[in-house]
Amino acid sequence: MAEPHEPQRWTPARIEDGPLVTGQGRFLDDLDPLPGTLVAAVVRSTRPHARLRGVDLSRARAHPGVAAVVGPDEVVAALRAFPLSTGAAMPYYPTGTDKVRFVGEPIAVVVATDRYTAEDAAELVAVDYEPLDVVVDPRAALAPDAPLLHEDAGSNVATDRTFSFGPVDEAFARAAHVVEGEYDFPRYSSVPMECYSVIAEWRDGADGPSVEAWANFHGPFTMVPVMAAALGLPTSRLRLHVPADIGGSFGIKSGIYPYVVLMALASRHSGTPVRWSEDRIEHLLASSAGADRVMRFAAAVGAEGEVLALKADLVDNVGAYLRPPEPSTLYRCFGNITGPYRIGAVQIRARAVVTNRMPVGLNRGFGGQQLYFGLERLMDAVAEATGLDVVEVRRRNLVGSFPHETPTGGVYDSGDYAAAVDLAVRNADLVELRARQDEVRAAGGLYGIGVALVVDPSGTNIGYVGLATPAEQRRPGRDKSGSTEHVRVSVDMQGVVTVVLGSVPQGQGHATVARKVAADRLGLPVDQVRVVVDMDTATTPWTVTSGSYSSRFAPLVTSAVVQAADRIGETVRAAGSVLLGVAAEELELADGTVRHRGDPGRAVQFRHASGVVHWDPGALPEGTPARLYEDVAFTPHGVRAATADDRINSSLCYGFVAEVVAVAIDPDTYEITVDRVSSVHDAGTVLNQQLLDGQVHGALTHALGGAMYEELTYAASGQPTSATFLDYLCPTSAETAYDLRTDHVVSPSPLTPLGAKGCGEGSSMSFPAAFANAVADALRPAGVAITRLPLHGDVLHQLLEKNEKEATPWH
Numbered sequence: 001m002a003e004p005h006e007p008q009r010w011t012p013a014r015i016e017d018g019p020l021v022t023g024q025g026r027f028l029d030d031l032d033p034l035p036g037t038l039v040a041a042v043v044r045s046t047r048p049h050a051r052l053r054g055v056d057l058s059r060a061r062a063h064p065g066v067a068a069v070v071g072p073d074e075v076v077a078a079l080r081a082f083p084l085s086t087g088a089a090m091p092y093y094p095t096g097t098d099k100v101r102f103v104g105e106p107i108a109v110v111v112a113t114d115r116y117t118a119e120d121a122a123e124l125v126a127v128d129y130e131p132l133d134v135v136v137d138p139r140a141a142l143a144p145d146a147p148l149l150h151e152d153a154g155s156n157v158a159t160d161r162t163f164s165f166g167p168v169d170e171a172f173a174r175a176a177h178v179v180e181g182e183y184d185f186p187r188y189s190s191v192p193m194e195c196y197s198v199i200a201e202w203r204d205g206a207d208g209p210s211v212e213a214w215a216n217f218h219g220p221f222t223m224v225p226v227m228a229a230a231l232g233l234p235t236s237r238l239r240l241h242v243p244a245d246i247g248g249s250f251g252i253k254s255g256i257y258p259y260v261v262l263m264a265l266a267s268r269h270s271g272t273p274v275r276w277s278e279d280r281i282e283h284l285l286a287s288s289a290g291a292d293r294v295m296r297f298a299a300a301v302g303a304e305g306e307v308l309a310l311k312a313d314l315v316d317n318v319g320a321y322l323r324p325p326e327p328s329t330l331y332r333c334f335g336n337i338t339g340p341y342r343i344g345a346v347q348i349r350a351r352a353v354v355t356n357r358m359p360v361g362l363n364r365g366f367g368g369q370q371l372y373f374g375l376e377r378l379m380d381a382v383a384e385a386t387g388l389d390v391v392e393v394r395r396r397n398l399v400g401s402f403p404h405e406t407p408t409g410g411v412y413d414s415g416d417y418a419a420a421v422d423l424a425v426r427n428a429d430l431v432e433l434r435a436r437q438d439e440v441r442a443a444g445g446l447y448g449i450g451v452a453l454v455v456d457p458s459g460t461n462i463g464y465v466g467l468a469t470p471a472e473q474r475r476p477g478r479d480k481s482g483s484t485e486h487v488r489v490s491v492d493m494q495g496v497v498t499v500v501l502g503s504v505p506q507g508q509g510h511a512t513v514a515r516k517v518a519a520d521r522l523g524l525p526v527d528q529v530r531v532v533v534d535m536d537t538a539t540t541p542w543t544v545t546s547g548s549y550s551s552r553f554a555p556l557v558t559s560a561v562v563q564a565a566d567r568i569g570e571t572v573r574a575a576g577s578v579l580l581g582v583a584a585e586e587l588e589l590a591d592g593t594v595r596h597r598g599d600p601g602r603a604v605q606f607r608h609a610s611g612v613v614h615w616d617p618g619a620l621p622e623g624t625p626a627r628l629y630e631d632v633a634f635t636p637h638g639v640r641a642a643t644a645d646d647r648i649n650s651s652l653c654y655g656f657v658a659e660v661v662a663v664a665i666d667p668d669t670y671e672i673t674v675d676r677v678s679s680v681h682d683a684g685t686v687l688n689q690q691l692l693d694g695q696v697h698g699a700l701t702h703a704l705g706g707a708m709y710e711e712l713t714y715a716a717s718g719q720p721t722s723a724t725f726l727d728y729l730c731p732t733s734a735e736t737a738y739d740l741r742t743d744h745v746v747s748p749s750p751l752t753p754l755g756a757k758g759c760g761e762g763s764s765m766s767f768p769a770a771f772a773n774a775v776a777d778a779l780r781p782a783g784v785a786i787t788r789l790p791l792h793g794d795v796l797h798q799l800l801e802k803n804e805k806e807a808t809p810w811h
Contacts, residue, residue, distance in 0.1 A: 066118075
């Protein structure tokens, strides 16, 4: 049951901000960790699909200042294809080898004394292309006669699985209404301020080769064994450093790992460390983006508007290669595919297809933006078919009791969805908005109100990747599961506490929260706690699931901090009992002291008690370890591998977002203006109100980009048409000057020590759907259907003037 939120106590400002706003950030370009580092430039394909008849590196190698040039032959000779999540015959290397399959795909790397020389020499690499037919549309890629990107696969379908849970056919047979919709979600990036950056060194030591690399890589560390396998090294021989500041990621920088491997190979050939920094055009051409998806939904609906069953046919366009961790976008939200609704039966078809576009991967909201765009547009269609208000039809279908298990295996841990919806509607002043809409329409204008409700998963269970493989093909004993997160907490001889995180933050404020959590558990002022966020896989505690993705920090990292701090606290209390002459059970940690619970004046300083452990361990009570150093891996129960019938609880915790969006559309120019947004979040216990607000505001802006402006577009020829900021538009502060009303309810999770859930992705999933619903509402009098994003004046002009082309048939 949700608790009414209370005003948050004053919390200290983010400790991360000072260095960043004073120019003291530690980005990779600021670091020079290895002497003698040379600089690399990447030669990229200018063709979307072509056979490589020859790559002549001789002129580049002869250019003054060039130390090495690596091309397809060197890649094939030294590297293995990256291991894939499925058995698809679609080998993926960090460069094209037999063919190139998208514009921007690496072909060669030039290593030289400086970037200017490397770029000049890169222009001397001669590539002999044999052009091939191109396919960029995922529907067209499904056709039997479509050009094949990977001939050995025999198809452009990289994975195709069908799932059924519950009596789907029976529900559709008895439904009062069958409501269907087909929707397109766009491919867009997160345009972090800092592009990719890598420094790598290959070393041939007496005990064998090894690679040490620095990269602005945000995780997940499931990519470490993928990199090691490509290099032919055990994971212990690949050491990866991540600096404290990485200039934003939002998931995009998990896709840097092929370049880590490529620069390691370049280092092997040059005999020196190699540095490469990506420019903005390279980033928009060839880094990563969230998958664009085409999807069909159908709902079996009862006479009272209740959704009895759901069918979903999902096709993700993964680009030229099924790059790990794909096809994860299809499965990350598997447990919550029914959203916040009581839907008893589900049928899913999940396909990933390859096309001549940049490969895709993680992006904020990972899988959720795509899912909820289709599901929430469908719920509006259900409202229209039943004659119900869009809010009322959702209320009638909301999950009402917790824990709630979905047909696909998700277990929603806590919530009060109805309370959050009521708060969002009340804060939006929906009655006033409806009156405003009537006035605008009466004057000949266009005004719409949209709603979207989403379940916000956090603490991903990586076991969902197993769903891409049929149960009968999964190898016994090789299951995957888990949401483990690892931290290290220690106390020095002066009583200063150090917390080492393996979560690799990218601006979320992890250090601020971790410091406060540790300080609270140990009864210390926050300035007596320091947090280390640099990652060194050789010394920093981490697990294969570590990383800053899928809103893992609040439910998982803080839980590990709590456990580690509590263990430290037990030892400090035992040491305090020596100084105070009372049993440790009678002591508490508060106000920087170890004190008697019943007599607070009887106390010693925390630093003095911890000093006993360092300086006089022989005095400790029998059985107390002389140890103020704890490594803790928090592993929640109930997060297991997929079952034999393909059910999985794909995340540990499930939050909730209710969003109301109002838009005005100029009837002459079709320019869309966001007028008001009411956004209510339930992220469990709020650990820091400032950071929660920041996540909501940031997610809304990110979502606004994908809803109205941002799209990585391609011509039918396969050439990118949005490779610069002249063509790839991002929202600015001017576009976020709408009436924003944020709020929250609190439903503590019973699965985490602090009751916290994640909150980093919510509005990135809900706003695009709510915005589309609002635009559809505004255009309803014109009879225009909204089935895709982004939406802006040009798109509305096409729709209203009936100029939109017929969609490619879907096979």
